[in-house]
Amino acid sequence: MSVDIYPCDDFDASMQLSNIEKAIENGANAIIIVPINDPCISKKIRQLNKDNIPVVFLTAYLNRIAPLSSIHCDYYRSGRIGARLLQLISGGNGHVMAFFPSSAMFGNNSRKQGFESYFTEASTTLSLTGVIELTNNPVKNLSLVREELTIHPEVDHIIFNGDSSIALSVLTELDRPVKAVFYDFSAETKAALKSGLIDAAILQAPKDQGYQSVNVLFQYFSSKKNTTEGNFNGKSDSAERMY
Structure with a gap:
């Protein structure tokens, strides 16, 4: 074959x-x-x-x-797993921003829905500041992530599903600590996890x-x-x- x-x-x-x-x-x-x-x-x-x-x-x-x-x-479940990890990492307090890929893919929508459902159905004191849809342009995404985290200084937790180098670059620029959960397990994500720059990674194999x-x-x-x-x-x- x-x-x-x-x-x-x-x-x-x-x-x-x-x-x-x-x-x-x-x-x-x-x-x-x-x-x-x-x-x-x-x-x-x-x-x-x-x-x-x-x-x-x-x-x-x-x-x-x-x-x-x-x-x-199971994309819906993976979204809820991500939200639950943020709940555990934060201790139930903080402001969350999510960055997810384009809704042009059905699974991406399911992950987003699962993530958002946790904040409406579960008992959590975490505040969901926003869910941002990434583009297919790395340069635009870098500007988008940087801008959102700059205009929302209250955000102290993020979940990111995209090109890990983009979010890692912005996290190193910030003048405040931000706890982070990433999807998938690139070499960059693994190094960031070991160094403590991010707090958890969800591997979707x-x-x-x-x-x-x-x-x-x-x-x-x-x-x-x-x-x-x-x-x-x-x-x-x-x-x-x-x-």
């Missing part, structure tokens, strides 16, 4: 649709995709299902679309998810080749680990 990769600009549904069509034209008989939450992508995947072309969702998913398998974490997406298709095609009826059972994997 071979794998061809078609890069796509962040949150560009037209480019993603074009990539799917190119892959099929080039002979792909299965698709692994980080689906953008856009009607044109949903429509295309429904058509792939009708054409019996298996689709595996990777690190994201679409509501009411049934792929062969979906490999992702993106590398493992990538491996499993290919493994799912390998098992699927192997079962079709080796048995007349096939015994493949697609499943949705999820993982969150805290450090």
